[in-house]
Amino acid sequence: MKRVDNIRVALRNLPKRQRGQGMTEYIIIVALIAVAAIGVYSLFGQTIRAQVSGLASEVSGTSATGAISSAQSAASSARTTATQSKGMGSYGN
Structure with a gap:
């Protein structure tokens, strides 16, 4: 009887563990996307800001x-x- 009860308890707890695992995977994916976005923005940030500024100037009717x-x-x-x-070799540069 104890063996059956142990199996029931294990089956009852299984979905909770899987939900936690899924949430952890989503958090990791979101963190990786955030790191990639920060990297892209740090590389092209000045270009993006200048292009948005030009777009805003053109929309307002002035020359960009x-x-x-x-x-x-x-x-x-x-x-x-x-x-x-x-x-x-060029780590500090």
């Missing part, structure tokens, strides 16, 4: 020439930074 050239120079800088080879 300065914002567009700023976005282009920021994109060029980001491209240069992204293509640099990084390794243990």
Whole structure:
């Protein structure tokens, strides 16, 4: 009888464990997406800000020439930074 009771208790507790495991997996996925978004924003943040500024200028009816050239120079800088080879030899640079 005790064996049957132990099996019932184990089966009753099973869904709770699985729900907790699923929640943990979702939290890990959300954390990975957040880290990736922070990395992309840190690499292209200045470009994104300049493009949004140009868009806001155009919507308001003014010329966005300065914002567009700023976005282009920021994109060029980001491209240069992204293509640099990084390794243990250039860790501090």
